[in-house]
Amino acid sequence: MGDKHYALDAYVLDTLMRDLVGHDRRASAFLVYIAFSAASAMGSPRLSHAQLAERTGLSKRSVQDAVRHLAGRKLLRATRGGKTDVTHYEVLAPWRRPSDERTA
Numbered sequence: 348m349g350d351k352h353y354a355l356d357a358y359v360l361d362t363l364m365r366d367l368v369g370h371d372r373r374a375s376a377f378l379v380y381i382a383f384s385a386a387s388a389m390g391s392p393r394l395s396h397a398q399l400a401e402r403t404g405l406s407k408r409s410v411q412d413a414v415r416h417l418a419g420r421k422l423l424r425a426t427r428g429g430k431t432d433v434t435h436y437e438v439l440a441p442w443r444r445p446s447d448e449r450t451a
Contacts, residue, residue, distance in 0.1 A: 353385050358442050363422075371416070378403045379413040380422060383438045393433045 359380075367377040382402050386394055394402075399410045414436075417423035424437040 351385075351389075353388050355381075355384065356440060356443070358440075359384070362442075371420075373413065373416050375403075375405050375409045376413040376416045376420075378405060379410060380417055380438070383423065383436050387436075387438050393435050395433055 363380070364377055367380070368374045379399060382399055383394070396407050396410045396414070399405070399414075400407045403410065405413070414423065414425065418425055421441055422439050424439055425434050426437070427434045
């Protein structure tokens with residue numbers, strides 16, 4: 348397996364991490380945001396809560412709470428076709444201008 352490289356906006360480490368971990372006291376939300384950012388960069392933003400739990404080392408319940416928190420903060424958009432469909436997540440970066448096409 349080759350080395351994988353992911354690019355993050357400086358804002359994610361300089362500001363968002365401090366905001367989610369320090370201010371909101373939601374380190375799990377930061378880990379889930381990073382996991383979704385990496386999955387999106389690889390073209391696979393359809394992850395179940397169980398898959399996210401495995402990737403981050405968090406419990407499934409912690410992942411569910413983190414997803415709910417990120418959606419409430421407008422950092423993640425969740426859509427699903429039906430009740431049994433895996434949810435599609437879109438990583439949002441409200442600090443960027445709409446014309447900025449870079450990934451999170």
